[in-house]
Each structure stands twice: as C-alpha cells, then as structure tokens.
Amino acid sequence: DAKTTQPTSMDCAEGRAANLPCNHSTISGNEYVYWYRQIHSQGPQYIIHGLKNNETNEMASLIITEDRKSSTLILPHATLRDTAVYYCIVRDFLSGNTPLVFGKGTRLSVIA
C-alpha cells in the first residue's frame, strides 16, 4: 500500500471547517483513500473513502486531486467532539482480508 504523509497536528475553531490534508504521491490506480479517526481511548471509526471522485457523507467530505496524489478531508462544521486523531490510509481494494496499517495521523484539536 502507498505511503501517506499527514501533518502531526492541527487546531480548528469550533464551528469552522476543518481541512485535513494527506499526501499520497505514490498512489496506484487500484488504491482507495480511506479516512478513519480515533477519539481518545476508543477504537478507530470509519469516516469516508474514495477512489478518484469527491465524496460526501453525513460526517465529512473527501476531496481528491485530479492526479490523486493528495486529498483533503473536510469536516464542515467542527465541534468539540471532533477532537481526535485522523488517519489517512491508502489501500488496494484487491488486498483482500488483510489488516489496515495505520500511520501517525493528524491530531486535530477543536477549540471553543
């Protein structure tokens, strides 16, 4: 699976949009971009995933650049409960039943 690079930490004011970047310059054509988050002392939670088109669900939006070498997770109106570590994971959908591998992620702090 391709390597990802994320900023170590970010702050965001409550109610504002949180934009979390991820670089995955070595991504291949079969690889999806997945985002998970981990709130303190909980297991990771799925947020969103995409291949090349932008995606939106009730939690977030995922913007993938045309060359697919980077992406941005957008939380449109961050709340204090969005404070967590956010993981960007690139993974081949043909990988089958193999585990997710987590990098260091971005620690997002939402500030009142």
Next chain:
Amino acid sequence: GAVVSQHPSRVICKSGTSVKIECRSLDFQATTMFWYRQFPKKSLMLMATSNEGSKATYEQGVEKDKFLINHASLTLSTLTVTSAHPEDSSFYICSARDLGAGVRSYGYTFGSGTRLTVV
C-alpha cells in the same frame, strides 16, 4: 452497520497473572480478525491476525507464547496476555472486516478497545 464488541473495556491485573480479552462480531461472520496494540500517544501497531479454525499469524517481535490468540468460531476471537508484566500495559484493539459489505467498501470495524494496566 457491522458492529464489533470488545470486552472488557478496562482491566487491572497483578503482575504474573493472565488476562483474556474478547472480540465478537455481532451481526456478521469474521473468518479473520486483527489485534492491535497502542501505547500512549502512538499509533496502532498490528500484533497478529486471528484466523478462524487455524493458527494466528504474529507480526515480527510479538511473542506468540505470551499473546495467545484463539479464534474458535466465526464470531469470536480472544487474546490472552499470559504472565502479564507492567510493560504489557497498553490499549488493545481488535478489528474485523465484514466481507459481506463488498470488496470495495470500507468494511473494517473496530472494537472499542481494552485498557490493560498491569500493577
């Protein structure tokens, strides 16, 4: 959606004793489950892959005789930390993939984690 239940959520044990952690897939069958360990302010590190009806596969550096994994049914995997020591204190998390959700879906669901403290 798919739910993975993990118990206990928190356990404190004495050094030298053993602790069992359970991971159950509640609404799907999981032939494979994954066990992770996470130290404070660190990322999740894969410990082992649990396979139903066969031996688990361990990541390099993880002692298989210390971290016993049993996956006797399609919905239950257990991790037993044997002869626990303070350095085994950590946050343990299990995960399973609902293959019925489709190959291209996210599919991976995580338990809520177990905080183990060895005193």
